Amino acid sequence: MGDNHDTYQNPLNSRYCSNEMKFVFSPRNRFNxxxxxxxxxxxxxRELGLDISDEAISQLKAHTAIEDSEFETAAVEEKRRRHDVMAHVHTYGLAAPAAAGIIHWGATSCYVTDNADLTFLRDALDLLLPKLAGVIQRLSSFALEYRDLPCLGYTHGQPAQxxxxxxxxxxxxxxLLDDxxxxxxxxxxxxxxxRGVKxxxxxxxxxLAIxxxxxDKVERLDELVTARAGFESAEISTSQTYSRKIDVDVIHALSSFGSTCERVGGDIRHLAMFKELEEPFEADQIGSSAMAYKRNPMRCERLCSLGRKLRNFSGDAEQTYSAQWLERSLDDSAIRRITLPESFxxxxxxxxxxxxxxxGMVVNKAVIQQRIDQELPFMATENIIMxxxxxxxxxxxxxxxxxxxxxxxxxxxxQQGxxxxLLERIQGREFFKPVISELPNLIDPQTFxxxxARIVERLVNTKVKTALERYQDALQNVKDAELKV
Incomplete structure (x- = not known):
């Protein structure tokens, strides 16, 4: 209990993200x-003829799940050897003594560290994709529901068509479809x-020596391990590590999504400022400790904050890749332990x-209409002129x-508030008498x-429908996300 309250906790872990994503990058999943x-x-x-016994394989497979007590064993060994992979080779060998002599045969540390990282990137993307599909589905339903509800457009921050x-x-x-x-x-x-076996x-x-x-056997070994790990193929040429260019590309996609989050959150915050649109607000939620009437858009403010952080991870990945020397250097290790998990x-x-x-976005139709009424007379002038x-x-x-x-x-x-x-002024001018009877049609918001509505329908029924086809099973089980704070 003391460790939980006396030690810094990463808020991504303690406040913001899901248990399943936290598990992907957890020590248990890493060592498993x-x-x-x-x-x-x-x-x-063994399949390619090396002398590895059935008992060795059996013991290895029986102990792929690390026991709680083995974490301490590995920690003691790592402190002694200053090498995390060799500490876990030792610990695994204690659990599978018949295999102790052949664990890691021919491999370097990056065989497990880098191939594991690639596995985590794949599995983490597999968690994100259906969640993103679920958001697109919900926003599509919202867009269809309000496809023909007029509201002010804004260009340059000013009311527009x-x-x-x-x-x-x-x-x-x-x-979000692009994301x-x-x-x-x-x-x-x-x-x-x-990466495979390189x-x-x-x-x-x-x-090749083994x-x-x-x-042919070396190439076949690479293929077998790759297939068993669930990948389609391995890179032909790597250094000691997989190229950190892969991290750059993965995090670029995540950072691009982060910029979308900040954009969407900012839009909703602006509309909340106008009182046109509000994010969900719970019955007992407090918007301000001082101003009891407030309904601060805290969810979208958090979305903007985390989106801003996410889009800045790309710089870490780019600089880490470009700083690598020749066949490898270890200055990538510490930063990747932070950047890869935290970006996901x-x-x-x-x-x-x-x-x-x-x-649960709330659309305030009366406010929207009020804002239209305030600006529409100016916008209708072109119709009147025509x-x-x-x-x-x-x-x-x-x-x-x-x-x-x-x-x-x-x-x-x-000036007078x-x-x-304007419409009353136009109606009072003899000059405009020829079109006075048409004014109701000329200022109907639906005509502007x-x-x-057709654009929304076409988007949802074509691009959205096609994009979400592969997620239909997952979308059947989408639940409302419950925020911790």
Whole structure:
């Protein structure tokens, strides 16, 4: 109990991300994976004729799950040897004495450390992808529901031509679809990037010696281990490690997703500031310790914060890759122990937030209409001008009439804080009498949203539908994400 409260806890671990993602990068999963890789190596070497007994294989397979007591054994040995892999070779050998002499035969430390890391990257991507698909599905339902609800569009932070609430959500969906594609592409490429068995400098010299110069057997060993590990193929040429360029590409995809999170969260925060849209707010939730009335968008603020952190991991990966020397240097080790897990934990936390927010966004229709009413008269002036021109009036003369009235109405709004009275001013001018009867149609918000509803429908029924096909089983079980804090 003292360790929990007296020792720094990474908030990604203690507050933000899921248990399943935390397990992927946990010590237990790491060392279990190392042991499984040693089993794959021994089985493959035995299959190719090396003298490894059935008992050795049997004992190795019986102890692939590290026992709690073995963590301490390995820690004592690592302190003595200053080498984590050899400490676990020793510990595994105690559990499987018949195999103690052949564990790690011909391999270098990166056989287990790097192949395990690639496994974790694959498994972590497999956790993220269906979660992202679930968010896209929920936002698509939201977009369809509100596909024809007009609202103010904003360009340059200023009111612009009307869109719809659903059309705006379609922008978020489009970017998240790109993230889904990026992560899928990254995962698919990873399947042909296994390190396999390459030896200390990537020459496979140790394995060539074990197999008495038989190149075919060395290549076959690489293939067997790769297949047993669940990868499609291994890189032909590596150094002692897999290329840290792989980390760059994986984290680029995650960082790109992080920028989407900050963008989406920022949009919702702006709309919450306008009181048009709100994230879910629980019955007993407190928005401010001082101002009891407040409903702060804390989920989206957290989403922006974690998204910002996520998109900055790419720099760590790029600099680590470019700083590698020749066949390898160890200055990548400490930073990768931080960057790889934390980037995935951060992405996982962002997806939990997106799930939670998209499951219960509140649309304040009355406020949206109020804001439309305040700005629509200005936007309707082009329609009025066109209607007057159709009746033979000069466009320039009509434009000047409306310009003068618009500035007068604008002054009333901005300097007196009163409602926009432009339409009343137009109705009071004899000049506009020919179109007065048409004003209700000329200022109908539905006529200003263009193809917004159709665009949402087309996006959801084509790109979204196609993208989510492979996740149908997982999407049947999507649940509301419960945030810890």
């Amino acid at each position: 994976t190392w042991r499984q890789l040693w089993v794959y190596l021994a089985e493959s070497e 009307l869109v719809t609430v659903g059309k705006r959500a379609s922008l978020w969906i489009t970017d 889904l594609h990026n992560l899928e592409h990254t995962r698919d490429r990873l399947m042909s990037k296994f 030896g200390t400098t990537g020459t496979q010299a140790s394995f 197999f008495k110069g038989d190149h 934990l951060c992405a996982d936390a962002c997806l939990l937030l997106l799930n939670n927010v998209s499951s 209607a007057m021109v159709e009746r033979g009036f000069s466009r320039q003369e009509t434009h000047e009439e409306i310009r003068v009235l618009s500035h007068q109405a604008g002054a009333v709004v901005k 009163k409602p926009n009275d 949203t263009g193809r917004s």
